[in-house]
Amino acid sequence: DGGITQSPKYLFRKEGQNVTLSCEQNLNHDAMYWYRQDPGQGLRLIYYSQIVNDFQKGDIAEGYSVSREKKESFPLTVTSAQKNPTAFYLCASSMWVGTGELFFGEGSRLTVL
Amino acid sequence: AQRVTQPEKLLSVFKGAPVELKCNYSYSGSPELFWYVQYSRQRLQLLLRHISRESIKGFTADLNKGETSFHLKKPFAQEEDSAMYYCALSVRGGATNKLIFGTGTLLAVQP
Numbered sequence: 379d380g381g382i383t384q385s386p387k388y389l390f391r392k393e394g395q396n397v398t399l400s401c402e403q404n405l406n407h408d409a410m411y412w413y414r415q416d417p418g419q420g421l422r423l424i425y426y427s428q429i430v431n432d433f434q435k436g437d438i439a440e441g442y443s444v445s446r447e448k449k450e451s452f453p454l455t456v457t458s459a460q461k462n463p464t465a466f467y468l469c470a471s472s473m474w475v476g477t478g479e480l481f482f483g484e485g486s487r488l489t490v491l
Numbered sequence: 492a493q494r495v496t497q498p499e500k501l502l503s504v505f506k507g508a509p510v511e512l513k514c515n516y517s518y519s520g521s522p523e524l525f526w527y528v529q530y531s532r533q534r535l536q537l538l539l540r541h542i543s544r545e546s547i548k549g550f551t552a553d554l555n556k557g558e559t560s561f562h563l564k565k566p567f568a569q570e571e572d573s574a575m576y577y578c579a580l581s582v583r584g585g586a587t588n589k590l591i592f593g594t595g596t597l598l599a600v601q602p
Binding site for chain 1: 497500523525527534535536537540577579581583588589590591592593594595
């Protein structure tokens with residue numbers, strides 16, 4: 379069953395704690411992305427990766443970090459420096475950066491208490 | 492600056508009525524535009540792209556460079572079209588390659 383798998387679906391954390399969201403794909407895609415989805419603001423790009431061991435900041439990277447050690451995996455860490463971390467996070471992949479055809483995961487909802 | 496604008500947060504129509512979801516963009520390069528759709532409890536997925544000039548589920552979208560628009564249209568709305576629709580712009584140049592999304596329009600088709 380090919381696709382993008384995000385985990386966990388729901389996550390609760392106390393303020394000040396770092397949290398890591400998992401994203402795995404078995405589509406053999408080179409590019410992977412993290413978006414944040416907030417009501418009324420659409421999808422905003424946090425980080426993206428064009429290839430293994432490479433990643434670039436998106437429009438709202440402050441307070442987040444990523445790694446791309448394997449082609450299949452692109453975890454996102456929401457650090458305590460992120461001022462408003464409660465949100466819905468979407469991971470996506472594409473064959474290569476610039477296609478515009480992204481395949482999305484089901485999302486992870488993070489709530490910081 | 493690159494930007495995608497969807498002016499309507501909510502569009503409510505009756506079944507069988509025509510639908511037009513508006514999208515305007517701002518981009519100095521050659522635009523590549525897309526429409527994505529998210530049905531209730533489903534993943535966000537690509538609906539159509541301007542370059543393929545195809546009709547998907549009865550929806551079409553024409554790129555108008557003069558008006559910098561990429562409106563999504565369907566002549567007769569169906570209840571199953573109710574969903575969140577996002578317009579997106581592919582931005583490419585130098586080290587930058589990314590997809591910028593608009594804020595989305597919720598389409599509600601009433602019976």
